[in-house]
Amino acid sequence: MLADQQLLRIPGPSPVPPSVTRAMGKPMIGHRASETKKLLQSIKPRLKPIFGTKQDVLVIAGSGTAGLEAAVVNTVKPGDEVLVVVTGAFGERFSKICREYNITVHQLNVAWGEAVNPAALKQALLEHPQVTVVFTTYCETSTGVLNPIDLLAKVVHEQSDALIVVDGVSCVAGVETKMDEWDIDVLVTGSQKAFMLPGGLTFIAASERAWKVIEANEQPSFYFNLQKYRNSMNEDSTPFTPATSLLFGLDQVLNLFDEEGLDIVYARHQLMMNMTRAAFRAHDIPLLTDDQSASPTVTAVRPADFSAEDLRKVIKEEFGLSIAGGQQHLKGEIFRIGHMGYCSPADVLQIIGIIELGLIKIGKKIDLGKGVKAAQEIYLQQEVLS
Amino acid sequence: MLADQQLLRIPGPSPVPPSVTRAMGKPMIGHRASETKKLLQSIKPRLKPIFGTKQDVLVIAGSGTAGLEAAVVNTVKPGDEVLVVVTGAFGERFSKICREYNITVHQLNVAWGEAVNPAALKQALLEHPQVTVVFTTYCETSTGVLNPIDLLAKVVHEQSDALIVVDGVSCVAGVETKMDEWDIDVLVTGSQKAFMLPGGLTFIAASERAWKVIEANEQPSFYFNLQKYRNSMNEDSTPFTPATSLLFGLDQVLNLFDEEGLDIVYARHQLMMNMTRAAFRAHDIPLLTDDQSASPTVTAVRPADFSAEDLRKVIKEEFGLSIAGGQQHLKGEIFRIGHMGYCSPADVLQIIGIIELGLIKIGKKIDLGKGVKAAQEIYLQQEVLS
Known part of the structure; x- marks a missing residue:
């Protein structure tokens, strides 16, 4: 060989494109210096069309699972009941995280290899009207299924006051995503798939509806506190030390998306x-x-x-x-x-x-x-x- | 796209393999420091099997043409007559270099796309017994022909006292080469083809027979004076500032050759x-x-x-x-x-x-x-x- x-x-x-690898090799900069501010200013507006949202897309240093946990701890609190739509191994991850926080989990189990039927989701919501959040997966990495997120979001909002939280890790930036138009409340993705970067960044955005829930939520969280990320993003900054080399790479990935x-x-x-x-x-x-x-x-x-x-x-x-x-x-x-x-x-x-x-x-x-x-x-x- | x-x-x-690109990005070292000596010690013995020679393979900072010119100026002097075997665009390059130095060039022209027939070379040598060097091409890049260098060298040595100088730029390291066994006098190649490096290094080795001619040659040359390169190589050094990043890359290329x-x-x-x-x-x-x-x-x-x-x-x-x-x-x-x-x-x-x-x-x-x-x-x- x-x-x-x-x-x-x-x-x-x-794989990481060569120009992205080169960008990640740039000399380190101070995380509170003007160079980092400029870098975030370059990145911030260009993440929004990928999510299909007017909201800020927050960038957290961590793997995709960190983003999923952030989505959970910001939207639910102990005693809450949630519905997790499980279409494969990654759907189950939401259930595991929720159970860790003593959330009552109802699962809608779909045969692996099949997409979620919106009618089945409607039925599950009728059976569990008390759920405050529905967790689901856009692309189920373990089976290669792309769920009809637009239809699922419609069912959730027609049928309940619950939020719909979507794991988009293995498809966002490779598949058109219209977070605002489809009325998705929280969307999470990671850097290591269609974003052409190494693992280490997770991206998360929340709707107006979700931000009201997040702001009112008293579930303790420090590193995953999305309000801190939003406040920092408003000032083109980060609440904690960023993964700077990955941000250099992300900026170049966005250049490549612009080019293509x-x-x-x-x-x-x-x-x-x-x-x-x-x-x-x-x-x-x-x-x-x-x-x-x-x-x-x-x-x-x-x-x-x-x-x-x-x-x-x-x-x-x-x-x-x-x-x-x-x-x-x-x-x-x-x-x-x-x-x-x-x-x-x-x-x-x-x-x-x-x-x-x-x-x-x-x-x-x-x-x-x-x-x-x-x-x-x-x-x-x-x-x-x- | x-x-x-x-x-x-x-x-x-x-293309340059990723690990070679990374190696070329190492921090610069002093060209007279012990690190450079160690680098040359690592490279030197591993170039010999690629040329199929016990002679030192000298490394010159320059493109393949620099190696070809070094081969010319070290083996011929004004007034000499040479035979250049031309099988395509790169065969002609030897003629151009020789003419620049007022060498009388006889050409054996072979139809582009065909290899040299050893009998035709024998005939040309019979017609021009006074030639002191025969220049030929191993792989003719412009046509994709691989000439039967072993047979050509045999003819040259049977038929004359001339040296045979071979341009191996577009095949050495991709094709087995037995410089000593085939009795090639000077073999030249470059870094940017089968060596998997960017352009910028040229490699040259000479037989005992060739070294006698080189040592006796009074043709002026400074940068291309092969005796300087040989003397420096004996001390694991270079006569002039080396292209250090390419040497870093070369060392890794040799690692990859060892691995495969x-x-x-x-x-x-x-x-x-x-x-x-x-x-x-x-x-x-x-x-x-x-x-x-x-x-x-x-x-x-x-x-x-x-x-x-x-x-x-x-x-x-x-x-x-x-x-x-x-x-x-x-x-x-x-x-x-x-x-x-x-x-x-x-x-x-x-x-x-x-x-x-x-x-x-x-x-x-x-x-x-x-x-x-x-x-x-x-x-x-x-x-x-x-």
Whole structure:
């Protein structure tokens, strides 16, 4: 194998563009100096269109889970009851955090690989009218499902006074997101997926409705106190020492988004999803999710007649291509390809070309090139990027 | 197009591996300090197997042409007659340098795209018995021809007392080279091709026979005086300020060669050549050179029924994939793909997949995926890398 070549195509962390790596290598600056103020001034307005909100998008130094915990501790307090919509491993994370804080959790469990049916959410809210917050996941990383957040938010607000809190970690910046238009109350994401950065930053924004709840909430929190972040952001500052190198990188990521255009970024992700799905279809290898529920950032494949783990092993060893396996009960049952962030349609052709070789290597009889051809045909049909 | 993605597949400069880029970013050190001595001690023994020589491989700060000029000024003097074997644009460079120094140049001109026939070289030496040096090219970058240097050196030494000087810029470190065994007198290469570095270093080694000529030569030269480089190298030093960041990078390149193994490096290049050639054959697109004359580092393609320039333009604009055009009379007639250095079989699949899309875009009717499939089949037949 070519030394020093790693093709990282798990559903996050994702590869970091060279110019972002270079930006992160800039000399350190004082966290209370004017340079940091300017950096935040450059970042602040450019995060809003990615969330689709007029609200400030707050930046916390921490992993995505820190953002999820911040969403929880700012919106609920002990004794509250909440509804957590669980479509996979990351939906369950909200339940775990809530239980840690002695919140009564009702779960709406959806079969892994399927999206949430808005009618089922409505029914759950009718059964638990006392819930004050509904937690849900935009893209479920563990299955590659993209939930219909616009429809879920509509149901929540029609049916209750509850807030809707959305984990957007594995898709925001890769999929169009309209926080204000869809009436999402709290939206959280992380830096290591479609944002093309290493892990270490989490982004969170809250609606007017959510801010009223947050301001009235007496749940103790210090590092995760969103009001502190909002107050600091108003002064182009941060309440605690920021992860400065990641902010340098973020500023450059936003330059790259400006250069490509957010609409094109989203269209590129859609195209990569369609190319990936067409490739496996061409080989009659089953996909975990149907077309309507599929996320443009990650595709889960559920092989019927070969071992996902054998395939992952051979392509990692022979080509340095990393794809993810399944989690929990899907462990060994599926493999997941991340096509997000710093990933192009040409990279998808490479991923498919390698996987085809890997399938032959593990003894599956396939027509070489057939999946690549199917992906190429999809590329040619979608002229938006050309 | 994905911002910040450039796929550089011209026949050099070639991409630089991330760990080499990082190494080049190390803090500067004093050029007469012990750190530089240690760096040269690490580099020196590891260059020899790449050249296939027991001689020291001297490192000069300069481009490949600086190495070629050093080879000229150290081995010839005004009034001398030399034979230059010209198989393309880079063969001619030796003639130009020699003429600048008032050397009488006899040229053995070989049709571009063909390798030198040893019998033709023998004939040329019979016609010009007075020549003191024969200049030739190992890989002719402008055509993708690999000349049979072992056979040419044999002819030169059987037929004359002349030295044989070889330009190995676009293949050494990608193709096995046995300078001592083949009896090459001077071998030159550069940093920006199979060495996976930016341009800026040139490497040169001389045989015992050549050193006698060099020591006796009174042609003035200061920066290119190889005796100075040899004397300094004996003390693990350099005669002039070295290009230190490139030396940091070179040390890491040698680590990567150690990690992969030079035999595997060469087998990988051979495999990439075979994959590339099979892909174009599958589409009935003519190659410029025949199999016996093909270089493992660069493939030239001579399309019969589409424009090489149109193809280059569309794949650059749409995918960021750079391949080279033709030079001089082959301008517009051919395109050239560099598959050298930091390039893997998986990268070849990507290159072919993109070129297939580009061909469709410029209106050529092809079976999508057919070239990728042919390349995949070659990969599976050659198990040496797996």
